[in-house]
Amino acid sequence: MTSPLLRGQGLPPFSEISIDTIVPAMTELLQSLEQDLSQLEAQLTPTWSGLVEPLTALEERLTWSWGIIGHLMGVQNSPELRQAYEAIQPQVIQFSNRLGQSQALYQGFKALRQSPDWSTLEPAQQRIVESNLREAELAGVGLSGEKRERFNAIQLELGELSTQFSNHLLDATKAFSLTLTTPEEVAGLPPSLLAFAAQTARSQGQETATPEAGPWVITLDYPSYLPFMKYSERRDLREQLYRAFVRRASEGEWDNQPLIEKILALRLEQAQLLGYSTYAELSLSRKMAPSVEAVETLLEELRQASYDAAQQELDQLKAFANLEDLKHWDVAFWSERQREALFDLNSEALRPYFPLPQVLTGLFQLAERLFDVTITAADGQAPVWHTDVRYFQVSNSQQEPLAYFYLDPYSRPAEKRGGAWMDICINRAKLQKEGQPMLRLPVAYLVCNQTPPVDDQPSLMTFDEVTTLFHEFGHGIHHMLTQVDYTGAAGINNVEWDAVELPSQFMENWCYDQATLLGMAQHWQTGKPLPETEYQKLLAARNYMTGSAMLRQIHLSLLDLELHHRYRPDGSETIREMRDRLAKTTLILAPLPEDAFLCSFGHIFAGGYAAGYYSYKWAEVLSADAFAAFEEAGLEDESAVQTVGQRFRDTVLALGGSLHPLEIFRRFRGREPQTEALLRHNGLLPQAV
Template identity: 35%
Template sequence: MKTSDNPLLQEFNTPFNTAPFSIITEDLYEDALAKAIKIAQEEITLITSNKEEPSFKNTIEALDKAGEKLGRISSIFFNLNSAETNDEIQRIAREVSPQLSKFSNDVTLNLDLFERVKHVYNKRDQLDLNPEQLTLLDKKYKRFSRNGALLDDKQKERLREIDTQLAQLSLQFGENVLAATNAFEMHVKDESKLSGLPESALEAAKEAASSRDKEGYIFTLDYPSYIPLMTYADDRELRKEMSLAFGSRAFKDDHDNQENVLQIAQLRFERAQLLGYDSHAHFILEERMAGSPEQVNDFLNELLEKAQPAAQSEFDELQKFAQNHKDFPIDQLQKWDSAYYSEKLKQQRFELDDELLKPYFKLENVINGAFEIANKLFGLTFKKNAEIDSYHKDVMIYEVYNEDKSLNSIFYADFFPRKGKRNGAWMTSFKSQWKEDGHDSRPHVSIVCNFTKPTSTKPSLLTFNEVTTLFHEFGHALHGMLANTTYRSLSGTSVHWDFVELPSQVLENWCYEKEALELFARHYETNEVIPQEYIEKIKAAATFLEGMQTMRQLSFGLLDMSWHGIDPSQIEDVKDHERTTFEKTDLYPDVPSSCMSTAFSHIFQGGYSAGYYSYKWAEVLDADAFEFFKQKGIFNREVANLFKDNVLSMGGTEDPMELYVRFRGSKPKTDALLKRAGLIKT
């Protein structure tokens, strides 16, 4: 195929240069990626063959721009591999990932290129560079020095082998989790076994069965199906069956990930050692706010010490409540009882449950509420555009404008589960922001979630947890939308990994505030604004079982560090290692057939290896930041502008702590988080 015949390799003749999904067929990707790699290689050759003395412009800026087409095509392809995949896309991903890994290695191990970068880096004090340029130079230099440029030829070859293997293993890990998730279904024919389940969950399960040409009800491991059953089903055996299926995904089944976990951990360790680091965590954390594994472990253990007494007390209370429940008493609280009895206790204590709140959280209203809050804070407006191509009919697309009517971004929103879409929620982009020759190229940002679908009788009504999830991902999206940097690689969410969750987590706070809720929380049938008593109950329930929730998050962070902060070569059994790690955080009895590591996609497929702690780290930042908003008013434009100008728009152009202090006036303190969580007295 000629380059001119492949639309992926041409300039997109589309509104706002958006991806032309309707004319991109699967057979185009391999050809496009192969040719884009070749184009990128030629761009690198132009830099290295330049006879002029290396300068910031002809080397560092040129390097940042090199591979632009490859990056764009890769973004489109791998976003689809997460949100709309199939066997063919997965096959292509397995084929092209090693090629992309090889190209990346070819760049970072290119001695001629490194010599030019090093020449500029060594003269940086004489170049009168601004902070963004200095950051770009530092990052480009470290990209080489931290990825093998200083190794000998034999070591470089081994590094290439490791990176190729890791790319393949990571893909295989994700495919196995998706396949294991899709392989399970619970088929219930007798409606009497489903007592306790709300009408909306029954209707969705009935439609799921009908779509598979079956009678009765079908439940899957997709969150909108799994969570209502675990929360409301009175039948303990059904909850147990679902819990065991979820907990054993890719563990001792047809899609077993145990060997992949061991290999990924070992290869990451070997790679770190090759580069002169004690462990993968030492390598990763050198470029994070936290700085070192010791600091991360100290941070996690400090919070653990504060949370443990509260968590144990909450667990004991929940167990006593379950043992004395008037309708469904049990002897011992198990993992499959957690959501069910927690919900019952919450209803008793606060007279509040998801089914009471869901009518006030129609998806379209929540989306519009997020938009209105973005308008009040940052002056953004959103205009739906049905003419822009999308990769699935469920995806909604918006043009986003600034207060001066200039285009801010294109926003994609993909909310419902389907077979080719992985579980969970995430933000991504199809195109980043940058400036060149006076032109500001605006970003194309996407959020992907898995919310309850509309049924034949009801619109999509969100649980309160789904509302906060939408706001969380929208916070990430705002970080991308409000990007205002010169260089592609520093734009938007291209920040230290333990800083990236601040914009997302801070936006969740608006979901608990009366002024914000009244903008969008309206009954889907009567349009009645959510009653004040419900708002007060939402706020009161915000710290319900917070000690247990904190322990759960800390256990994930500690598990991540246990895989990546040590030499894993002595780990022979994935489950045994995990069991040992969880000993100091587990409240529930262990389930021998369950294993988290084999489905822990954040750290073995996503970008959170040695970084899962950052969710808790960012909670410290977000609690401290929102306290500032609360002091001045949650829609105070002065504070919002400080946040936009010093955090959201700056991307990775400067040290994140400096940016935070410029916004807040001081470094963050853990007190705000501990008070909000109810772990210390106010």
């Protein structure tokens, strides 16, 4: 085993990995794991050390190697890497099916649960055993003959379709660009976007492009698309860009529409093979929400609280713009003008106060304040996949290392998928090394797609990019501050999907906290802090258009549920008709006829959010209620903030997946979650008369 991909432990050796070794290395690894699995099945004893520990070691060898390749697919995509990934993916899925459907392992877990040893296991260990039993059942362990063969064929096809969906979206986003050459075409665009668009033009071979004279290239990548929609005075160009954006991956060689039909049909068939009537029911069997009805009840409560507010927001926007026929491509532009007028707040004017290095300092100071940890640069201590990537150490108050994380902050549309995410690099675990217990520290990947540095400027962030970074750091801290020593329940492992957004959304609230924001917002050139008046404007503008924003999330959540619970490939209602029906009660502006948003909805067709997109709202109830605990204690009371922060760390962060999330929430909050704080934070509570 000479390939660096076969080390199976430690930090990924990114600088040593060559794409042409992926297929042979993974083939060799899967053959070795197959032998180890057969041996374990023949020799296992139904105890923790005789079953769970060797199985975890076997699974981790696979996730270490395959995790590196999956990570590179997200951050350094290339035709060669895709080819290698697609060549080996079917073998990985086949092995995963073999593992999930092992009768010997399943019976071993059942015997362990019924053995006298059961009562001696810690709650975390019991949850891991229960989770393994449930996952085996959902992996088709109870199927045999033709049903098992069909189930496995579906797994393979779904894996391929998901990868294709993601690649189509990346390619379609990358393929479109708008080259602007005259001052009239860039009317209204702020200097930061002109500089970025000129830099994009230079990267595409137009070497003489400058921010002042152009040419300027606008793309469908968020740091380019969104500012253009907010600031371009050219309504015709906004329309052109908007129509291209909503049609992404819906035509030609990158058309995701046939893939969506296939994915939904296969998921339904898979669920029915396992005895569920719909894929949504299958999805919810491993989530915190008890039923589809419970989710729909919550979403309806939020819909009723936000619909009238969203209608009013749009009416006010039309009146402000003096445009009765307000179109989709007008909304971002005019809402930005209205926000400036109402609150005297200019998003672009704030950028110089949020250079990435300064934002990181503020974020790390907050982590120290809340969780009593110190975060320091550890660049050079780990191999990285791109020169922009940073590496950091998280230490306790005695300066002992607790965890590490990578940060890959900038947009790279040619090779990096859009959005932002946290992923696991290494899990925390207690291991034996040469007979001695050893603690393996967790390592996280934090990936964003914010505005990159331009020329001699650092990355000057929008306030939205700041909240995104805080969000992903929340996921990261959940993974890194776990106190669970068993991989299967450490950090985010074994945390129900609709509770996993709690720490991330919780961290976003701190972007509006006065001490936090004013502590990090300093002008990158003068060093002057953000004026108090600007902070007050940000605060005042916080609930601007929140009805519309809430309603859009509810639309997506309900659409996802509807597709996975009520849509039938041979039914009377098409996907488009279903979306249009839902839009009547969940959108104020009906989608354009050519709006093919679902073709770029990677969360549910290429990510883990199928029949689970509602998780953002479900967890937002938890996160708003959790932040309310700090508000009740007093945000200005430093010792109270530290006390509640320690309790948050000791419960929500430390306990990971070792207990049911409702039990963990109760330990932190002392009661069940309530929706009041979420509605209050969004300005959507009914006003007292």
